[in-house]
Amino acid sequence: MTQDVESLMALTPPWQTLAWPALDTSLQVLRLDQIDPVISGNKSYKLGLNLRQAQAQAAKQVISFGGAYSNHIHALAAAGQALGLKTLGVIRGEPHYASNPCLADAQAMGMQLHFVDRKTYAKRYQAEYWQGLEQQFGASYIVPEGGANVLGSQGCQPIAEAINRRFKTACDVFIASGTGTTAVGIASALQANSRLHVVNVLPQPESFEQDFTRQVAALNPAAQSTVSFVNAYHLGGYAKFNSASVALMDFAQQQWQLPLEPIYTAKAFSAFIDHAITQHERPQVFIHSGGLQGLRGCHKKIDSCRRQDGYQSSLARYQTAILDAREEGVLCPI
Numbered sequence: 001m002t003q004d005v006e007s008l009m010a011l012t013p014p015w016q017t018l019a020w021p022a023l024d025t026s027l028q029v030l031r032l033d034q035i036d037p038v039i040s041g042n043k044s045y046k047l048g049l050n051l052r053q054a055q056a057q058a059a060k061q062v063i064s065f066g067g068a069y070s071n072h073i074h075a076l077a078a079a080g081q082a083l084g085l086k087t088l089g090v091i092r093g094e095p096h097y098a099s100n101p102c103l104a105d106a107q108a109m110g111m112q113l114h115f116v117d118r119k120t121y122a123k124r125y126q127a128e129y130w131q132g133l134e135q136q137f138g139a140s141y142i143v144p145e146g147g148a149n150v151l152g153s154q155g156c157q158p159i160a161e162a163i164n165r166r167f168k169t170a171c172d173v174f175i176a177s178g179t180g181t182t183a184v185g186i187a188s189a190l191q192a193n194s195r196l197h198v199v200n201v202l203p204q205p206e207s208f209e210q211d212f213t214r215q216v217a218a219l220n221p222a223a224q225s226t227v228s229f230v231n232a233y234h235l236g237g238y239a240k241f242n243s244a245s246v247a248l249m250d251f252a253q254q255q256w257q258l259p260l261e262p263i264y265t266a267k268a269f270s271a272f273i274d275h276a277i278t279q280h281e282r283p284q285v286f287i288h289s290g291g292l293q294g295l296r297g298c299h300k301k302i303d304s305c306r307r308q309d310g311y312q313s314s315l316a317r318y319q320t321a322i323l324d325a326r327e328e329g330v331l332c333p334i
């Protein structure tokens with residue numbers, strides 16, 4: 001069934017309230033993972049304006065880039081199918097990856113996959129490489145890896161607007177950040193005095209914060225939110241996680257039926273919980289940025305984390321904290 005891009009961009013995410021009996025407050029979650037059964041998470045926001053642009057240019061095909069479990073590639077394939085747009089994914093890795101659940105989905109949704117080695121993939125930002133791709137596969141609209149461009153950030157402003165509408169007062173807002181594209185868009189549109197906590201899921205170069213601030217100002221010179229960069233929760237690198245991450249995922253699922261995954265949302269949720277437990281005068285908002293399809297790529301490691309020593313003690317710590325807020329301090333050890 002073909003949808004148009006406007007209705008895709010008009011999808012609104014539901015809210016979930018998390019009860020925390022020991023605190024006389026509740027925590028608010030904006031469930032971007034639930035905007036649509038197939039096209040989910042922050043990636044769909046980053047794609048919206050890009051796909052509108054592709055259609056405006058009458059592009060026959062959209063090309064983008066990603067790893068073997070890329071949420072972005074998955075979302076692009078889904079959006080392409082919904083909109084009747086041909087999609088091609090340039091994938092870092094070998095052709096046999098095509099049978100993994102993420103890429104099998106992408107192919108089933110009509111995406112053509114083009115596998116390249118690391119050296120070739122490293123050229124993914126070069127104009128010359130893009131021209132070569134167009135020569136090989138036909139004229140296309142090209143979206144950078146992760147949907148990381150200005151239209152990607154701008155497409156995320158409605159996430160902030162949804163928060164502004166729900167809370168008339170300033171709040172603390174937490175989001176997982178990889179490239180920062182999503183957080184830039186949110187920071188540019190969040191109401192005055194609200195604070196966006198940008199939880200980096202990997203160590204960032206020194207230039208990251210300046211670049212971020214510059215991009216926010218470029219999108220909206222009158223932006224009024226404040227931004228905190230949170231660097232203590234990346235666990236050593238992108239996609240690195242441990243038994244405490246898995247304990248938090250299992251706890252959130254058991255306690256609130258809130259599904260998380262270890263690459264992005266568990267790291268941000270960990271920072272969120274640590275903050276909310278000590279500071280909850282104003283609304284505490286967690287943006288669930290999606291990514292749950294990626295869980296299918298890390299079941300083995302998750303299972304092995306559950307068998308490690310730290311798992312039970314971490315789980316017990318959460319279970320105690322929810323009933324007894326006097327157990328204060330940092331819950332999520334790094």
Ligand SMILES: *Cc1c(COP(=O)(O)O)cnc(C)c1O
Nearest residue numbers: 178179180181182264289290291
């Ligand atoms: C890609 C992704 C992010 C990071 O988004 P950026 O715009 O690159 O910062 C966060 N959460 C999930 C679930 C993602 O898939």
